[in-house]
Amino acid sequence: MSKFAKKKDGELPAVSTASLPDIVFMLLFFFMTVTVMKDSSVMVKNELPVANQIKKLEKKERVITIYVGSPNNEFQKTFGTEPKIQLNDKFANPTDVGDYILMERAKKSQDLQNFLTTSLKVDKDANMGLISDIKLELRKVNALKVNYTTGSGDAFNNLD
Amino acid sequence: MASREEAPKVNAGSMADIAFLLLIFFLVTTSIETDAGLDRMLPREGTEIPPPIPRRNIFPILINGNDELLVDGELTDLKDLREMTIAFLDNGGYGIEELGYCSYCKGERDVKSSDNPNKAIVSLMSNRETTYGTYITVQNELVAAYNALRNREAQRLFRTDFTALEALYSNSETSIADKKDLKAKIRKIQELYPMKLSEAERN
Numbered sequence: 001m002s003k004f005a006k007k008k009d010g011e012l013p014a015v016s017t018a019s020l021p022d023i024v025f026m027l028l029f030f031f032m033t034v035t036v037m038k039d040s041s042v043m044v045k046n047e048l049p050v051a052n053q054i055k056k057l058e059k060k061e062r063v064i065t066i067y068v069g070s071p072n073n074e075f076q077k078t079f080g081t082e083p084k085i086q087l088n089d090k091f092a093n094p095t096d097v098g099d100y101i102l103m104e105r106a107k108k109s110q111d112l113q114n115f116l117t118t119s120l121k122v123d124k125d126a127n128m129g130l131i132s133d134i135k136l137e138l139r140k141v142n143a144l145k146v147n148y149t150t151g152s153g154d155a156f157n158n159l160d
Numbered sequence: 161m162a163s164r165e166e167a168p169k170v171n172a173g174s175m176a177d178i179a180f181l182l183l184i185f186f187l188v189t190t191s192i193e194t195d196a197g198l199d200r201m202l203p204r205e206g207t208e209i210p211p212p213i214p215r216r217n218i219f220p221i222l223i224n225g226n227d228e229l230l231v232d233g234e235l236t237d238l239k240d241l242r243e244m245t246i247a248f249l250d251n252g253g254y255g256i257e258e259l260g261y262c263s264y265c266k267g268e269r270d271v272k273s274s275d276n277p278n279k280a281i282v283s284l285m286s287n288r289e290t291t292y293g294t295y296i297t298v299q300n301e302l303v304a305a306y307n308a309l310r311n312r313e314a315q316r317l318f319r320t321d322f323t324a325l326e327a328l329y330s331n332s333e334t335s336i337a338d339k340k341d342l343k344a345k346i347r348k349i350q351e352l353y354p355m356k357l358s359e360a361e362r363n
Contacts, residue, residue, distance in 0.1 A: 054197055
């Protein structure tokens with residue numbers, strides 16, 4: 001008689017799942033630290049161009065974001081396919097940009113108001129005409145610091 | 161009795177489910193931010209009329225509606241733009257005996273090109289039909305040209321790259337005393353090659 005009794009055939013030992021929660025928690029903490037809460041959903045196509053001479057944007061509370069791009073499928077019926085400006089959760093005209101900047105600026109605390117950056121998140125297929133209009137409006141309200149927000153990569157990838 | 165000494169074990173089998181639920185919640189409600197880009201200062205309003213500038217100190221770049229590039233009067237490929245910009249900025253046309261001689265320039269010293277880096281102006285004109293992607297590529301190349309020259313000078317003066325100085329300056333872990341020192345260095349380099357970019361729109 002053997003000392004070690006043979007196991008019955010066909011019975012596999014169960015894999016221990018005791019460490020599964022730990023793994024999932026690890027993932028959870030990873031996502032909690034590297035992501036930020038969405039404050040507005042982007043309603044336009046927003047494929048940013050890439051560049052390699054980029055600088056990191058300042059802290060989030062010092063940034064006002066303007067999205068530009070052609071409206072997503074569900075909005076195309078009402079707004080068409082031409083690139084549009086999105087301010088907060090609404091589509092807007094270039095003339096509304098000034099008011100928006102002033103309003104957002106008033107919301108920030110006093111000591112930050114002079115150090116705000118306007119981040120332009122523009123789809124790479126948009127035309128410069130709209131951007132020029134926005135820049136003109138920004139100059140009117142003295143919001144001179146802009147950041148053309150881009151992804152990082154070789155800038156020549158934008159051309160095709 | 162055994163049951164008195166040992167606390168009953170809580171079943172932790174559903175812990176994973178709870179953690180998954182939280183994980184999925186965070187996946188849905190957050191996004192990974194793209195938080196980098198090209199910084200640019202717009203000119204103040206009411207500074208439309210420029211003082212008369214000699215033609216040799218201006219480097220005109222035109223982008224038309226078909227995303228074609230006209231640099232200094234010649235149809236140019238985007239890939240050559242960086243080199244051309246560097247050559248223009250680093251020219252230093254003033255002679256050694258003249259006031260405003262550029263002692264650190266390593267350019268061709270062509271009298272028909274820019275006099276001094278702090279007089280050289282890059283004029284970028286875009287069309288309403290120009291694609292934003294092309295515009296960003298041009299902007300990127302211009303920044304790259306300035307960075308190349310500034311890096312060279314920073315290497316000469318401080319044995320480090322200008323971009324490294326800037327990165328260190330914007331790092332929140334750098335102490336205030338260091339920042340002051342860095343700011344002085346950055347200013348010094350920026351004075352050697354000030355970024356003078358004029359933008360206009362053309363129809």
